[in-house]
Amino acid sequence: MKSRILFLSGSLAAALLFNSCATNPVTGKKEVMLVSEGQELAMGQQSDPAVTAQFGLYPDQKLQNFINEKGKQMGAISHRPELAYNFRIVDSPVINAFAVPGGYVYFTRGIMAHFNNEAQFAGVLGHEIGHVTARHSAKQQTNAIIGQVGLVGAMIASPKLAQFGDQAMQGMQLLFLKFGRDDESQSDELGVQYSSKIGYDAAQMADFFQTLQREQEASGADPIPDFLSTHPNPADRYNRVHQLADQWKASNGNPTNLKINRDQYLRMIDGIVYGEDxxxxxxxxxxxxxxxxxxxxxxxxxxxxxxxxxxxxxxxxxxxxxxxxxxxxxxxxxxxxxxxxxxxxxxxxxxxxxxxxxxxxxxxxxxxxxxxxxxxxxxxxxxxxxxxxxxxxxxxxxxxxxxxxxxxxxxxxxxxxxxxxxxxxxxxxxNRQPERVRIKKLTLRSNLETALRRYNVPEKRLNEMAILNGMQLNDQVDAGSLIKVVEK
CATH class of the missing domain: 3.40.1000.10 (Mog1/PsbP, alpha/beta/alpha sandwich)
Structure with missing residues (x-):
């Protein structure tokens, strides 16, 4: 009797999987997908209020307009242009960017403060849109259903006490899914492709991954999920993204007009809140x-x-x-x-x-x-x-x-x-005021350390500011260059 029950259960599961295949918009291949596109859209619509309630929206209309403009432009050339994409900058100091099913993409003010040009931003934006277009979250949900494993949100206590954590966490469970290497590699490829298609130099995304790695190493501890904890970072990722960017350029006539837009971006984030508010x-x-x-x-x-x-x-x-x-x-x-x-x-x-x-x-x-x-x-x-x-x-x-x-x-x-x-x-x-990123224009050529000291950056924060600028302390900076410092 038990064997018969197991056989029937296995047959039912096989039938379920057989009837639950869907075509991946990116690869064009059939995949087992127990989450329909309608369910995927509903998941995003249900999660969005919880995400914005959890973090709050960062009150800077020019930054919100910027992410909307670039996001809509990138969504239109993606593998799922029909989606009604939504983009938000949330009020969190954590360096993070994430997407939930259905086209909802979030960047924290923390990650916005750490970009050093528009191309870096565009590469990460393409990476996150890639998770949406390739239906990675829906695939993770399918894997959870098949394995009968519930999704677990971020908590600071034991799972037994999680129910007394944020009630929004139930809707936010998809936030902290850890994608596998294959998904991450695919999103890196899509990040290169999408950002390049709207005119940016995708090699800059690789440079930003290096900044993130330095930030994590400097922080030592990782009490709150950040970009690197939710986005596995293989040792060869920096080189691979550079190679992907070079390959895209070679296959598209080696364009010489790809944008970086460093100064424009730095001027736009001048005054952004840095760290805890x-x-x-x-x-x-x-x-x-x-x-x-x-x-x-x-x-x-x-x-x-x-x-x-x-x-x-x-x-x-x-x-x-x-x-x-x-x-x-x-x-x-x-x-x-x-x-x-x-x-x-x-x-x-x-x-x-x-x-x-x-x-x-x-x-x-x-x-x-x-x-x-x-x-x-x-x-x-x-x-x-x-x-x-x-x-x-x-x-x-x-x-x-x-x-x-x-x-x-x-x-x-x-x-x-x-x-x-x-x-x-x-x-x-x-009356405690937050620290803010301030953009300074250098009047003399020097290395970064000398320039930072001219703006009274204390010794203990020199390395922190070098990471924020995506540079090394001994890097040379020309007169007229813009750099970031942090002031109240």
């Missing part, structure tokens, strides 16, 4: 400050943290506990408690009203009940200690979660963080 909140000396909302609270020593426009997350380095701050819905503490309990499927076991540094507050312990896969019984999956803190019409929720077995050990720390919530009055913190 303090107005969105920042951590300093184990304290989280939020100048716009005017509050502060402690961050447990050694805990990892991640800040987004929607929420601030802190995680025990062992992945056993997560505490996050978010805005809670409702006009009263009681309404907020009910809304959160419903949102997270919580069953409160204890609650009390209190006051925290003159703010009305409500604290409650609750379990998120799950069904045991083996016994079928209802068990507490995680336990949460939530502090709701009211500031006028705004209600903040500080939610600390862990497994029930670890809860007693972490509850005092959750409480300590909540009780440290207080009004921010320090004028220096309230």
């Amino acid at each position: 303090p107005k969105q909140g920042f951590v300093e000396n184990n304290v989280f400050y939020h100048p716009e909302l005017k509050f502060r609270f402690p961050v447990p020593a050694g805990w990892k943290h991640q800040n987004t426009p929607q929420q601030f997350q802190m995680a025990d380095p062992g992945g056993k506990a997560l505490q996050m701050l978010m805005l809670a819905p409702g006009n009263s503490l009681e309404e907020a408690a009910q809304a959160l309990a419903k949102q997270f499927s919580l069953q409160p076991t204890d609650s009390k009203k209190t006051t925290i540094n003159n703010f009305p507050a409500l604290a409650f312990v609750a379990d998120q009940v799950q069904q045991d896969q083996q016994t079928g019984q209802q068990v507490a999956g995680v336990r949460a200690l939530t502090y709701l803190i009211q500031d006028g019409k705004t209600i903040f929720a500080l939610i600390g979660v862990s497994a029930p077995t670890d809860f007693d050990g972490f509850a005092p720390q959750f409480t300590s963080v909540a009780q440290g919530f207080q009004r921010l009055t320090d004028s220096e913190k309230l």
